[in-house]
Structure formats: C-alpha cells, structure tokens
Amino acid sequence: RSGTRASLRHVYSEHRGGINWLSLSPDGDHLLTCSEDGTARLWETKGLQCCALLQGHDSYVTHGHLENDVAYTCSADHTVRKWDMATGGCMHVFRGHTSIVNRVLVASGCLFSGSYDRTARCWNPDSGRQLQEFRGHRNGVLALAHFSAQDLVPDYALSGGQGGDFLVTGSTDCTVKLWLVLNGHCCHTLRGHQGAILCMLLDVPGRALFTGSRDHTVRCWDLATGEQTRVLQDHQGSIICLEFVNRHLYSGSTDRTVKCWMVASGECVRTYKSHRHTVSTLQFYEGILFTGSGDSCARAFDTTSGILRRVFKGHKFIINCLQVHNQMLYTVSHDCTMRVWDVRGLYKCDQGEDSESRWKGSFGIGLSRVRRNRVGCLGLSHRPTTATSTRNDQEGREDTLELD
Template sequence: FLGHESYITFCHLENEAAFTCSADHTIRKWDVVTGQCLAVYRGHTSIVNRILVAKDYLFSGSYDRTARCWSVDKEKQIQEFRGHRNCVLTLAHYSSKDVLEEEEEEEEEEEKVSRDLLVTGSTDCTVKVWWVSSGRCCQTLLGHTGAVLCLILDAPNRELFSGSTDYTIRTWNIVTGEQLKVFKEHQGSVICLELVNRHLYSGSADRTVKCWLVDTGERIQTYKAHKHSVSTLKYHAGILFTGSGDACARAFNSRSGVLQKIFRGHKFIINCIQIHNELLYTASHDGTLRIWDIRGICKRNKRRWKKDRSAQGRGSQKGSLSRLFNNKVGCIVHQENGE
C-alpha cells in the first residue's frame, strides 16, 4: 500500500491508531499494529504542520494559513479557522469542561461541546483562541516578536505556554488573555514544550533542553548532548525523550540530566515523538515513522527511581527498532537487540 508522498511533519497517537501529517498536504490515520493506512484527510492546500485529536475530532494547522477540524470517523472537514496572516505552526485544544465556570457545569453536554476552544500559533507572531463550534476567533494574544512555534496548556490552572523564534517562552491566562510571565534564558528559537507536574521542559535551536519551575520561573536543569536543534520532546516515567535535527532521538534522566541512550536510524530531522505502551514512536523528515522498544530503559529507570538515586549514563547505544512505517513501503519488523 502507498503512504505519504512527502516527508512527515508530525504524528499523534490515539488509542490503537497513529495520525500523521505531511508536506503532501494530507493527514493519514494508521493501524499501529499492521501499519495499514485507515483513512486520508484531504483539504489543506499546503504543508500540514501539526495535528491533534480530541474526542471524535481531528484538528490540523497548515502553511495555507488555516486550521481545520475534521470528523475522525467520517474523514470529513467540519470547520475551518481563518484569520492568521501567515502559516499556522502549532495547535492546542481546551475542552469545555475546563473553561466553563462552576455555575455553568449543569449545562447539557451538547452545549458544553459547543464551548470547546482551539488555540493556534503562527508565524505572524500571534496566538489566537477560537470557538470550535463557530470557527470564530475570540481572542488574539500579542507579545511575541517572532513566529510562535509551540504551545502547551495547563488546563486545571487555565494557563497557556507559548515558545517562539524570539527565544522566549511566555505564559498566558487562557481565559483573560493576560500575559503572566516570560522565560528568557534560551539562546535560540524555542521549538517545543512539555509540561509535567508544573515543570516546563523547553527544546531549542540552541541545542539544549531546559527545565523550569513554572511557579517561580527558575531554571533548574539543562540537558545537553544534541548536535543540532531540539525539535521535539516527550516525558515518560522519569525519562525525557528528545528528537533532534541530527536525526537522533535521545533519552535523559529527567532529574539528573544524564544522557541514558541514543536512538539512531533516521536519515533526517525527527519532527515528532510519542510514547505508547512503552514503545517510542519517532516521525521524521525522511518520510518514515519508526517504533522503538523502550521497555528495557523504562524498567531500568524505574529501578533507579525506587532506589532514589540518579541514573548513570550508559553512553551512546543503538535503540531497538521494532517496526517501521515507510511512506512508500509499509512495515518492516526487526528483532529486539540488547534490551
């Protein structure tokens, strides 16, 4: 079977399905067990940069200056969000159950769904907040002086974090639009963000990841070893996984900052990483989605955490590639090695 006709820009895992978007203007849904393409979503007129799945809806952002909402099951576009003056690079979804005030929580479920928000970041230096039901922009957040490359939400605290080519991370109140804090230590564009227990991880073109305490703004850790920009991040069980422009994924002990493993196999930049059932999914500019067995490193890390001691670096090791979805070929299965 055929897959994407150009490089993959992002992937999103939802239950037993993987969603990928591409420079070929399409989004695809895959069975993660068989590698079979289950659905194709067409409508964007340029590169699709980001996707996310919420409930039965798929959201996407594109170089065509729009974000779109699709029915996952029907492969049908149901909403379009227009208003950015340039590319839509990043997305976040805020559920109605998070934005409704306490006195409104007795509303019918259909009314709650209509209150969902989509947040978009663009190369026009703005962040926009949209009503999903109508496609109307209800708020534009101004402050960045460069393209907004990444967004992440802390829903319970109603806070939005945005990273930009202006080298800063900014915190916003998602309800009022007020800018709360600016994080300024990076020496390059802030490309990706991850939020875990009020610890904010930021990956940058300066080849580092930094960990910040959200409440104080203090930087408490810096993760080095990348040979190129840090393009994507994911935290799992005390391990910080990173993807880089040097075509490698890496695993760091999140507490100590020690590099534990390097995953080699991609030919170009890793655009996205996801973790599901102790498998690491990496999507790359080379047009492939690779799946790595990380049970060994997770098991070792859990043992170390139980002993309450910092993990010791094991140097550069090749990861176990268990499956690969190629944009033309499909699925290749490899045996585990070394785990």
C-alpha cells in the same frame, strides 16, 4: 555513557524518505510513521511488524494521529486522510486546504487541521464534511491544541461566560488565537512573541497555555483571560519543543540545550547540555527525560540529578520524533529509519515524578509535544534530499523559517 549495541533492538528501513512524525495509539498497541516518501506505515508494538502501508497522498506526509482503530495523516498535497487500521484502506479524504497541511488533531469527536494556507479547519471525521473554518492568521498555522470550557474553573469568562470547545492555533505570524469551535469566532488573539510560534502546550487544570517561539522565549498565558502571565527568557535560540510534568516545564531549543523551569516562579532550575545540535524533540517518561537532536543522537537524562544517563547512537541524520512505551524507546529520523532501543536499565523504582502527570500540547503539540514538523528541519544540516521533498519545497517557501 553511550548506548551499546545491546540496547539497540531493531532498525526498520522500509521507508524511502525521511520520517517526519511518530505517533503512538492510546492503547499502546500501534505506532504510526509519516514519511517524506508520501506514505505512512502502521506498526504493531508487540513484535514490531509493519501491519499496513498507507498509500494515497500525492506528496510528503507531514504529521499524523492515531486512535485505537483509525489513523489520520496530513500532507503537503493539501489534504487530510482517514485510514482503517484493520485493512489499511483510506476511508475519507478531507479536501479544502489550499497549501501544505502541517498538523492534525482529534478531540471531542472532531478532526482539526492547520495549514500554511493561514487557516485551521474543523471536520466531521465520519462524513468527511467540513464543519468550520478558522480564518484570521496572517501566515501559516503550525500548532494546534484543544480544550473545553467545562475543564476550566467555574468562573471561566471566554465568550461571555458561555461553555463550549475551544481551538488554539499558533502561527508564523507571531500570534496565538483562541477560537470557539461552535461558530468559528476568535475569542482572543495573544500577542507578545516577536517570532513564529513553533510549539504549544496546554495545562488545562492550571488553566495555562505555554508557547515556544523563534524569538527564543517561552511565554505563559492565562486561558481564561488571554493575558500573558510570564516570559521565560534564558535560551539563545528558537524554542522547538515543550513538555510539562508536575509543575516543571521543559523546553528544547536550537541553542542545543533543554531547560527546566519552575512554572510558578519562572525560574530556570536546570539546563541539560551535551547536545551538539538543535534539540528537536523531547519526552518525559518515568523520571527520565528523553531528547532527540539534530546531531543524530537521542539522549536520556535523569531529571532528579540532571545526569546524562545514556546516549543512543546510530541514526545518520536529525531525529525528528520519539516515543517511549513499555520501557522501549522508538526514534525516527530523516535517515529514513525507525530504531527501537531497550531502556529498561535506566529505571529505578524510587523516582518521584509520575509519567502519567504529563500534559501535552499542540496535541500531538503532543502537542507533541508541539512539534514543528518540517519547520524543525529547516535550517538544520544533514537533511537528505528526496524527490518528494525537492518537488514540494517550493510550495512552502513563503513560510520558510531559518531557525536560529
């Protein structure tokens, strides 16, 4: 059924450009919105007031990451910035990239960034100093993930059996690379996709990596060996977003569907339809699969029955990102707004899957869920034009993707 006005709690329209990304702090107290207007905003989830306006970037903000006390944003101005959440002041500007920075990731005390300049970089988040550059891709880096060798099984064989932290990068050159963070050495190049890597997700306990591509497939890889273990083929369009829950993998596509796969067998066990455009973002939460689409609607599906439980209508353009917290749904769109929906009526106590069992990739590739930031908007209709986006679209044209 359609969401009624009673489920819509708030509409926030402070941004003056489309909102590309939404991040939730680990403690759940704050949200971060990243916008085409060149700013980011911090919001308190209790009371939902804007508590800080983060200004300083010279172009649109592509992505962000929240810790409990600091925020990170990256931009088409080629920089990453670190912000004090208490004051809204900029603490560091990380310079070195030579093109649009698509994604940031914080892990093991380091800050990582990926860019259209074909590199990923590692930074000291406290000093702002660049620690490592990962160079080897032939095209832009869209997705990032991180894992530690000690989190894998004891017979882990990367880098001659040495331990350490590893960065995973997905690129528009159709490859994925695994890098040893300590020295920047590329341990594996994963080949097989015939299109750009748009999203990525890790299942470290299962020592598995899942990648979604413009070639319409999801591929599964063994993290220890770099070998491809399975190809999931059933979609008729590019794979935009991934979610992994209790041995089930969910994939959202430009073919207007989400598919649920049994990872062990590679079988597609359910297809969630009813979207009228690309599935741009998804998140599993307490037995419900929430999706956002290019048709400007969010949807809630019961993962046990597959039934569409609710359609959330109100946005005017593509929903770029969503978060669910304390039974409230937050959606952000290229219509410049964030909307907050009450979803308490969707839940039953006996639903079997545990929301804490999710593993996310391209971390936010939370991996978001690896979301594709601007790539997911290219080729989609209904994208409003802002002065910021028009001015900078020329810069990324070499890597522009038309998503099928």
